[in-house]
Amino acid sequence: MSVALFSITILFAYLLGSIPTSVWYGIGYFGVDVRRLGSGNAGATNTFRVLGKRAGTIVMLIDVLKGWTATCLAPLLYYFNAIGDSEVLTYKIIFGIIAIVGHIFPVFVRFKGGKGVATLLGMVLAVHSELALVCITIFILTLIASQYVSLSSILATLAFPVLSLLGVFGQPDPLLVAFGFAMFLLVVFTHQKNIVRLLKGNESRVNIFRNSKRDQ
Incomplete structure (x- = not known):
C-alpha cells in the first residue's frame, strides 16, 4: 500500500473514531x-x-459502529488489492486502534x-466476532451481578487475550494475543479513577435495566 493511501486511511479512521456521539446527540436532542x-x-x-x-443505547451502538467500520477498512483495502491477505489482520488492528485513539x-x-x-x-467484533461475543456475555453477566460498568469493561477486555492465549477458538495467534493485552492495559489506563473508586467501595452503579424519567 502506498504511503498516501495509508495516510488517508489512517486519517479517516481517526476522524471516524473522533465523532463525539454522546456530546452531539445529547446537545442535539436534549440540549444537554x-x-x-x-x-x-x-x-x-x-x-x-x-x-x-x-x-445511552443509541450512543453505545454508534460508538460500536465507529470501531467496527474503521476496522473493516482493512478487508476493504484487501478487496481492492491494496494489501495482501497476510496483512489484513495487522491493518485491522492498526485502523481499529486509531479509531479508539480518536474516540x-x-x-x-x-x-x-x-x-x-x-x-x-x-x-x-470486526477482528474476531466469536471471541467478541464471549466477551460481551462476560460483560453482561458481570454488569448484572455488580452493576459496575467499569468492572464489567475491565473483565470483559481481559477475557479477550486470555481466551486467545488459551486457544479457545483455535491455535493462538501471537499478534491477536499481544493486541488483546495491549487493549486491556489501555482500558485499565483509561479507568484508573474508576479502579480507585472500586477499591474504596464508592464507584457509581448503573442499572441499565431501570427506566429513567427521560425514557418514560
Whole structure:
C-alpha cells in the first residue's frame, strides 16, 4: 500500500473514531452536554446515567459502529488489492486502534472524549466476532451481578487475550494475543479513577435495566 493511501486511511479512521456521539446527540436532542453532568465523561456509560437507557443505547451502538467500520477498512483495502491477505489482520488492528485513539482524544471536542470501550467492542467484533461475543456475555453477566460498568469493561477486555492465549477458538495467534493485552492495559489506563473508586467501595452503579424519567 502506498504511503498516501495509508495516510488517508489512517486519517479517516481517526476522524471516524473522533465523532463525539454522546456530546452531539445529547446537545442535539436534549440540549444537554453530558460532559457537564454525571461523571463528566463523554461516553455511553455517562449517557446512560445522564440521559437514560434509550439515549445511552443509541450512543453505545454508534460508538460500536465507529470501531467496527474503521476496522473493516482493512478487508476493504484487501478487496481492492491494496494489501495482501497476510496483512489484513495487522491493518485491522492498526485502523481499529486509531479509531479508539480518536474516540479517547477526539479532535472535534478539544481531544477530551470517552474511554473507548464501545469503540473497542466494535473493533473486536470486526477482528474476531466469536471471541467478541464471549466477551460481551462476560460483560453482561458481570454488569448484572455488580452493576459496575467499569468492572464489567475491565473483565470483559481481559477475557479477550486470555481466551486467545488459551486457544479457545483455535491455535493462538501471537499478534491477536499481544493486541488483546495491549487493549486491556489501555482500558485499565483509561479507568484508573474508576479502579480507585472500586477499591474504596464508592464507584457509581448503573442499572441499565431501570427506566429513567427521560425514557418514560
